[in-house]
Amino acid sequence: MAPAIPPGEDGPMASQPDDPYEHPYPAPDLAARHPFVVLEPYRYPVDEMRARARAFHEAADRRRSVRMFSSEPVPRDLVETAVMAASTAPSGAHKQPWTFVAVSDPHLKSRIRAAAEEEEQKNYLENRMNAEWQEALAPLGTDHHKEYLDVAPWIVVLFEQRYELRPDGTTRRNYYVKESVGIAAGLFVAALHDMGLATLPHTPSPMAFLRTLLGRPANERPFVMFPVGHALDGAQVPDLRRKPLAEVFVEVTDDPVA
Numbered sequence: 001m002a003p004a005i006p007p008g009e010d011g012p013m014a015s016q017p018d019d020p021y022e023h024p025y026p027a028p029d030l031a032a033r034h035p036f037v038v039l040e041p042y043r044y045p046v047d048e049m050r051a052r053a054r055a056f057h058e059a060a061d062r063r064r065s066v067r068m069f070s071s072e073p074v075p076r077d078l079v080e081t082a083v084m085a086a087s088t089a090p091s092g093a094h095k096q097p098w099t100f101v102a103v104s105d106p107h108l109k110s111r112i113r114a115a116a117e118e119e120e121q122k123n124y125l126e127n128r129m130n131a132e133w134q135e136a137l138a139p140l141g142t143d144h145h146k147e148y149l150d151v152a153p154w155i156v157v158l159f160e161q162r163y164e165l166r167p168d169g170t171t172r173r174n175y176y177v178k179e180s181v182g183i184a185a186g187l188f189v190a191a192l193h194d195m196g197l198a199t200l201p202h203t204p205s206p207m208a209f210l211r212t213l214l215g216r217p218a219n220e221r222p223f224v225m226f227p228v229g230h231a232l233d234g235a236q237v238p239d240l241r242r243k244p245l246a247e248v249f250v251e252v253t254d255d256p257v258a
């Protein structure tokens with residue numbers, strides 16, 4: 001059977017002496033039906049791996065969720081590039097089931113703030129969040145005031161596409177939508193932080209109002225929204241500690257069931 005990718009520079013590697021695979025991927029009949037390319041290698045010497053790993057952790061560890069934004073404008077292309085980075089997230093069946101909806105219009109931001117505050121009043125003041133929940137939030141000092149939605153130059157609302165709506169009106173299933181969109185959200189947060197912008201994953205639950213307010217189609221449901229901008233000079237954040245490795249990492253060595 002002729003391989004779909006001709007051998008050569010972009011072709012499949014000759015089997016290596018230490019090749020452990022009995023069942024190569026892609027199988028030749030798969031490669032005959034769908035295009036494959038050779039992965040661009042990106043390996044580093046192990047010392048460089050450690051240095052990069054440490055640098056990435058240190059940079060990530062400087063990120064904080066911000067609730068006091070500056071009104072300083074942020075060029076739209078920066079938001080777009082963060083969305084492109086987020087949109088590299090792996091997704092179920094590569095469906096990329098997300099839409100990032102960006103708003104900088106002051107009137108629209110105000111309407112979002114008003115609707116969010118209306119929901120949050122029920123959460124905080126009418127005890128839609130129970131006592132245990134409110135107690136857990138106490139150290140963060142959040143309340144129903146969401147002024148930052150007016151102040152931050154951008155609000156980006158991340159919508160999950162519960163199913164695919166094709167231009168001809170037909171639909172297709174999406175898979176692992178929450179997992180996929182959650183990973184994209186994480187990459188968005190990281191991309192903004194890496195370029196020196198601040199954000200806050202904000203979920204004014206329920207937030208169905210965002211679909212109507214932003215005129216989104218029936219297959220889309222708001223997943224999380226992000227005020228995006230520079231942190232206000234002197235902005236305060238809660239003095240939180242991150243769990244140490246020992247609390248978040250376990251290596252299982254013996255078969256626990258044996």
Ligand code: IYR
Pocket residue numbers: 120123137140142143144202203204205
């Ligand atoms: N959505 C509310 C409440 C809230 C809930 C959690 I969980 C938080 O970590 C923070 C806030 C709000 O945005 O205030």
